[in-house]
Amino acid sequence: MKIWLRNLIGLAMISAGSAALLLAIESAAAQSSDYHHPRLIGTDNPDLNGVWQALNTANWDIRPHAAAPSALPDLLGAIGAVPPGLGVVEGNEIPYQPWASDKQRENFEGRLTRPLDRETNETTGDPEAKCYMPGVPRATYLPHPFQIVHTQSQVFVAYEFASAARIIHMDSQPPSPAPSWMGWSIGHWEGDTLVVEVTDQTELTWFDRAGNFHSDALRVTERYTPITPNHLHYEALIEDPNVFTRPWTISMPLYRRMEPNAQLLEFKCIEFAEMFMYEHLLESSSD
Amino acid sequence: MNTRTITSRFALTSGLLLGMLAQLPATAQETDHWTPDRTAWGDPDLQGVYTFSTLTPLERPETLGDKATYTAEELAEAELQSNIRPTVAESPIQGNEYNAFWTSNEKGRLVARTSLIVDPPNGRLPPLTEHGQQISDERAAELASRQVGEEPLIYTLYDTWLDHPAYTRCVARPMPRIKQAYNHGLQILQTPDYVVIYYESMHDTRVIPLDGRPHIASNIHQWNGDARGHWEGDTLVVDWRNFTDKQDFRDIGLPQGNTRLVERITKIDENTIEYEVTVHDPMTWTQPWTLVAPWRADDPSFQNPEDLYEFACHEGNYRMMENSLNGSKTLRETYAVPK
Numbered sequence: 001m002k003i004w005l006r007n008l009i010g011l012a013m014i015s016a017g018s019a020a021l022l023l024a025i026e027s028a029a030a031q032s033s034d035y036h037h038p039r040l041i042g043t044d045n046p047d048l049n050g051v052w053q054a055l056n057t058a059n060w061d062i063r064p065h066a067a068a069p070s071a072l073p074d075l076l077g078a079i080g081a082v083p084p085g086l087g088v089v090e091g092n093e094i095p096y097q098p099w100a101s102d103k104q105r106e107n108f109e110g111r112l113t114r115p116l117d118r119e120t121n122e123t124t125g126d127p128e129a130k131c132y133m134p135g136v137p138r139a140t141y142l143p144h145p146f147q148i149v150h151t152q153s154q155v156f157v158a159y160e161f162a163s164a165a166r167i168i169h170m171d172s173q174p175p176s177p178a179p180s181w182m183g184w185s186i187g188h189w190e191g192d193t194l195v196v197e198v199t200d201q202t203e204l205t206w207f208d209r210a211g212n213f214h215s216d217a218l219r220v221t222e223r224y225t226p227i228t229p230n231h232l233h234y235e236a237l238i239e240d241p242n243v244f245t246r247p248w249t250i251s252m253p254l255y256r257r258m259e260p261n262a263q264l265l266e267f268k269c270i271e272f273a274e275m276f277m278y279e280h281l282l283e284s285s286s287d
Numbered sequence: 288m289n290t291r292t293i294t295s296r297f298a299l300t301s302g303l304l305l306g307m308l309a310q311l312p313a314t315a316q317e318t319d320h321w322t323p324d325r326t327a328w329g330d331p332d333l334q335g336v337y338t339f340s341t342l343t344p345l346e347r348p349e350t351l352g353d354k355a356t357y358t359a360e361e362l363a364e365a366e367l368q369s370n371i372r373p374t375v376a377e378s379p380i381q382g383n384e385y386n387a388f389w390t391s392n393e394k395g396r397l398v399a400r401t402s403l404i405v406d407p408p409n410g411r412l413p414p415l416t417e418h419g420q421q422i423s424d425e426r427a428a429e430l431a432s433r434q435v436g437e438e439p440l441i442y443t444l445y446d447t448w449l450d451h452p453a454y455t456r457c458v459a460r461p462m463p464r465i466k467q468a469y470n471h472g473l474q475i476l477q478t479p480d481y482v483v484i485y486y487e488s489m490h491d492t493r494v495i496p497l498d499g500r501p502h503i504a505s506n507i508h509q510w511n512g513d514a515r516g517h518w519e520g521d522t523l524v525v526d527w528r529n530f531t532d533k534q535d536f537r538d539i540g541l542p543q544g545n546t547r548l549v550e551r552i553t554k555i556d557e558n559t560i561e562y563e564v565t566v567h568d569p570m571t572w573t574q575p576w577t578l579v580a581p582w583r584a585d586d587p588s589f590q591n592p593e594d595l596y597e598f599a600c601h602e603g604n605y606r607m608m609e610n611s612l613n614g615s616k617t618l619r620e621t622y623a624v625p626k
Contacts, residue, residue, distance in 0.1 A: 041327050041328050041479060042326075042327030042328070049478050049480070049481075115605065118605060118606060118609065121605045131601065132601070132602050133490075133597075133599065133602060147492075147494060149476050149478060149481065149483045149494075150478065151334065151476050151477060151478060152326075152327060153334075154476060156474075156476050156483065156485065156492075158483070158485075158492035158494060163489070163490055163491055163492060164490065165485060165490050165492050166597075167474075167485075167594070167595065174593070174594060177596055178596075180596070180597040180599065181597060181599050181602055182597055204602075260500075261496075261500045261501070263494065263496065263503075264492075264494060265503070265507065265509065266509040266510060266511060268458055268459060268510055270456060270457060270458050270601045271456070271458060271533075274448045274449075274456070277605070277608075278447075278448050278608050278609075278612065281448075281608065281609060281612040281613065282446075282447060282612070
């Protein structure tokens with residue numbers, strides 16, 4: 001409870017300074033900030049080490065959305081209801097090809113489909129419900145912290161959700177060995193911005209619980225820019241010619257977790273997903 | 288940068304093996320002249336990609352009695368024999384020959400000792416406490432109750448996903464990590480405030496704060512526990528607590544909830560980290576015990592010595608679970624074993 005209270009107080013403080021802060025975010029986006037972030041020891045690059053977290057509702061829907069009931073109001077009451085959000089998509093609209101708009105709606109309708117057979121498991125339902133690795137950019141704005149481990153030669157990101165992780169290659173550009181859930185990340189610096197090209201992700205991850213999706217042609221270009229000692233501006237350019245009519249961008253601030261001794265805890269959610277995924281296998285055999 | 292192929296590393300290794308063995312340090316003292324590089328902020332630099340696989344068993348085979356170390360000749364012979372990979376035709380597992388490949392090609396090197404355990408001095412796990420023995424017996428009986436068939440075909444029944452060990456469910460590996468079926472890569476990263484050990488298998492990231500903060504509240508139990516570290520000279524000392532009882536040491540065995548681990552991690556030459564860990568669990572064992580194992584960056588059987596790749600285990604586990612649970616239903620019918 002105390003940590004949560006402290007969060008709330010922190011939020012209140014953020015709100016109090018919000019006018020200045022929002023200006024700072026805007027100016028960082030426009031690349032005109034005079035802010036000088038501390039350097040990583042032994043390098044000329046900004047030090048991105050820390051435990052970070054998004055404070056928004058993009059994981060429910062990256063687009064602007066009103067509050068909505070949970071999928072199980074009879075069991076959960078108001079708990080689990082969808083918190084509203086201004087959206088993180090620049091211009092608010094995701095430029096789906098016509099078929100893909102329909103597919104997104106189908107995804108949403110079937111988001112809690114239990115995987116009663118192999119094919120269903122591979123084609124239907126929100127991968128978050130199954131505790132599958134979230135992919136990029138969803139990993140960034142899940143309602144869980146992540147830790148950037150920034151060394152002189154590498155940037156490594158450990159996510160609390162599902163103990164997902166990825167290595168961002170900085171010194172070399174080794175080729176991706178195979179498609180993967182968290183993709184293959186190659187980074188470089190543009191001034192104080194860490195730019196990461198993420199390719200070779202499977203088509204099996206989603207952007208959010210609303211069923212927004214992509215194909216295996218997805219290419220994500222992330223930009224992490226420190227704008228105050230305790231905020232990063234995060235942007236991700238989304239390109240996927242199989243699904244969208246043009247590239248589009250999401251953006252949001254990321255906040256440093258300020259609690260004393262903040263650390264990632266375990267969220268190994270496989271054990272929370274097994275009943276959902278496998279309960280039907282407990283029934284006696286059909287023949 | 289290492290651009291040699293696996294083949295050439297094999298050739299290099301077999302040619303130089305005897306020479307290298309002759310140089311193996313007999314005691315830690317002989318390595319004292321070697322000091323690790325320093326990070327920009329002055330800590331010993333442990334960073335790199337290593338394999339924790341080794342052919343040396345956790346416990347000394349009982350047939351070896353009090354023989355604590357191999358001679359250089361014995362070691363060379365054993366290592367040459369064990370690094371010969373079987374062909375499909377030679378596989379001992381008929382019908383599942385592929386298993387011989389993905390489980391056997393990361394053998395790791397032997398150390399001169401006949402066991403990883405160095406304390407107790409007999410190289411074997413200490414006796415279990417009465418409580419530990421009771422738990423061990425209960426687990427063994429429970430497992431036996433789920434086995435059907437006759438030698439050589441004994442099948443284990445899995446009536447629920449919970450009958451599978453955490454390893455098979457892709458949840459976690461027990462600590463300390465010692466040689467497993469396959470996939471032993473780990474990477475160490477360092478910042479002034481943290482040492483991070485990332486294990487490819489189970490994509491587990493162990494973030495070790497160095498700032499002396501207290502452990503998390505004692506009622507929080509985690510599969511991978513909770514780490515606090517500090518430097519003692521060139522050695523990183525890590526104190527692990529807060530383990531969950533849902534984890535089993537050696538998969539089917541002993542709960543870890545009361546375990547406290549103290550790791551001592553030291554780089555002893557350009558390519559080797561000496562990993563020492565003492566297991567304190569007075570509920571389970573009558574005394575603490577200690578193992579010392581090599582983490583090596585130059586192991587000839589290590590397949591991806593420059594990079595770790597994604598280990599998507601649970602994401603590909605649906606069919607395994609479906610087959611094992613459905614298969615167990617069929618076996619219960621075949622052998623007329625009611626639940």
